[in-house]
Amino acid sequence: MSLRRDADVDDADYPLDGEEGELIDDEACFVDAKEISGFDILSQLPDELALHVVSQLDLQSVIACLSGWKVNTALAAWKASQRTPAPPFITYSPSTVSRRLSLSFTLPSLASCRLSQYSTSSNPALTRPLSLVLPTCDEGIIPLSLDWKALYMTRRELEQRWRSKSYKPQSLRLSDHRDSVYCLEFDSIHNVLVTGSRDKTIKIWSLTTGELRQTLKDHHSGSVLCLKVIASEGFMVSGSSDRTIIVWDLGGLGKDGGEVTGTVRRVLSGHAGGVLDLRVDENWIVSCSKDAVVRVWSRQTLEPYCDLMGHEGPVNAVGLQGDHVISASGDGKMILWDLKTRSRVRTFEGHDRGLACVEFKGDHIISGSNDRKIKIWSASTGECLHTVSGHDLL
Numbered sequence: 001m002s003l004r005r006d007a008d009v010d011d012a013d014y015p016l017d018g019e020e021g022e023l024i025d026d027e028a029c030f031v032d033a034k035e036i037s038g039f040d041i042l043s044q045l046p047d048e049l050a051l052h053v054v055s056q057l058d059l060q061s062v063i064a065c066l067s068g069w070k071v072n073t074a075l076a077a078w079k080a081s082q083r084t085p086a087p088p089f090i091t092y093s094p095s096t097v098s099r100r101l102s103l104s105f106t107l108p109s110l111a112s113c114r115l116s117q118y119s120t121s122s123n124p125a126l127t128r129p130l131s132l133v134l135p136t137c138d139e140g141i142i143p144l145s146l147d148w149k150a151l152y153m154t155r156r157e158l159e160q161r162w163r164s165k166s167y168k169p170q171s172l173r174l175s176d177h178r179d180s181v182y183c184l185e186f187d188s189i190h191n192v193l194v195t196g197s198r199d200k201t202i203k204i205w206s207l208t209t210g211e212l213r214q215t216l217k218d219h220h221s222g223s224v225l226c227l228k229v230i231a232s233e234g235f236m237v238s239g240s241s242d243r244t245i246i247v248w249d250l251g252g253l254g255k256d257g258g259e260v261t262g263t264v265r266r267v268l269s270g271h272a273g274g275v276l277d278l279r280v281d282e283n284w285i286v287s288c289s290k291d292a293v294v295r296v297w298s299r300q301t302l303e304p305y306c307d308l309m310g311h312e313g314p315v316n317a318v319g320l321q322g323d324h325v326i327s328a329s330g331d332g333k334m335i336l337w338d339l340k341t342r343s344r345v346r347t348f349e350g351h352d353r354g355l356a357c358v359e360f361k362g363d364h365i366i367s368g369s370n371d372r373k374i375k376i377w378s379a380s381t382g383e384c385l386h387t388v389s390g391h392d393l394l
Contacts, residue, residue: 048155052148172210176203182223187231190253192260194236196224202238204250204260214260219246228280236262237285239275244268245287247302266302270295279320284339286325288315294327296339306342310335319360324379326365330354334367336379346382350375356394370394 045053161167179198186193191207202216202224222242229236229250236248245268251261273290280286284305285297294308294315313331320326323339334348334355352371359366364385365377374388 046148046152046155048148048152172207174205174210174212176212176215177201179223183226185227185229187229187253190231192231192253194227194229196227196238198223200224200240202227202262204253204262206257209257211257213252213258214262216248216262219264220244222274225274225276226278228278230280235280237278237280239278239287241274243271243274243289245271245275245278245285247285268297268302270304270307273314276314277317279318279325281320283323284320286318286320288318288327290314292329292331294318294325294337296325306339308335308337308342308344310344310347313354316354316356317358319358319365321360321362324360326358326360326379328355328358328367332369334358334365334377336365336382348377348382348384350384350387 041053043050161169174193174195177195177197177199181195181197183196184193186207188207192213193205193207195203195205197203200217200220200223202220203212204214204216205212220238220240220242222240224238224240227236227238231250231253234250234253236250237245238248239245246264247266247268249263249265251263252258253260268285268287271287271289271291271293275287275289277288278286280299283299285299285302286294287297288294292309292311292313292315294311296305296308297303298305308325308327311327311329311331311333313329315327315329317328318325319328324345325337325339326334327337328334332349332351332354336345336348337343338345348365348367351367351369351373353369355367355369357368360379363379365379367375367377369375372389372391372394375384376386376388377384
């Protein structure tokens with residue numbers, strides 16, 4: 001690599017030969033960034049410890065410790081750490097960062113640098129090393145503390161339990177329903193479990209103590225077949241064989257113990273058969289029924305938005321992602337729907353018998369059927385990517 005000397009550049013900007021004091025233009029005085037190499041330390045560490053190491057660096061140090069395309073990974077991780085508003089909980093995979101960060105012994109240490117030089121009016125200067133942060137209402141930005149040792153020990157213990165043939169997991173038996181339990185939802189943040197039963201009741205339990213915190217009864221006149229809970233918002237919907245959906249307001253979930261309250265906000269009706277499955281997000285409430293219809297309500301107004309009809313048998317399960325719904329039916333078919341146009345996008349066929357369950361995430365749709373097979377599909381092309389078999393019964 002060579003440097004061209006410009007007339008308008010001061011001589012002090014160039015290196016001098018120690019003996020003759022002359023300007024030199026020698027490759028030995030400059031280092032080609034492509035030739036820098038180092039040992040990938042973080043890849044040899046547990047993910048939790050690697051994340052802890054990275055959290056001690058400021059942005060410039062992270063960039064200095066990377067080469068080429070790896071810079072984007074660090075910038076994305078740092079940007080994600082500054083994201084606002086903060087979600088109610090964080091799901092974070094250390095491997096997405098630690099596996100791609102290389103600390104090189106040949107690079108100078110920049111640990112003393114701070115981010116103040118990168119500050120703007122919208123991004124105030126940081127006076128601490130780069131770390132994962134959460135915004136708070138009162139104090140702006142606070143560091144998110146990660147006990148890497150505890151996280152590592154917990155993960156190792158779980159891995160050993162999975163591999164051990166002699167380990168027997170402990171169980172907490174909850175018993176108060178008078179008939180079969182058809183559905184459940186649990187929230188690990190609030191440590192609550194919600195169950196729906198053939199006895200027409202919904203029960204709310206403490207996952208910490210096993211205490212029954214509330215029984216909601218005398219609202220559904222049939223079995224509670226499905227429910228969905230957003231505990232952070234105190235929101236719940238339940239579907240029943242009585243053909244109705246009840247929208248609930250739940251109170252007291254954030255408390256460690258004590259009674260939980262459940263108030264009926266609205267009863268949604270319109271299905272001509274039992275409600276078999278529900279999906280909820282910030283915009284929609286989606287239900288499916290034995291009547292072969294998928295019904296969609298506005299989450300904000302709780303008013304009907306549209307009916308999606310096209311199946312020839314009961315719709316046993318639905319999936320919801322953005323403005324798209326996938327429905328799985330006893331007729332052996334799945335249909336992908338566009339809620340904006342209220343129309344069918346495509347039909348998926350391939351199972352030999354009726355479908356029982358479905359999941360919809362990203363471009364993948366996963367279906368389970370009474371033919372004892374699981375199929376993985378591409379939502380964008382309709383192609384069946386994989387078929388998995390192994391179950392002996394329905």
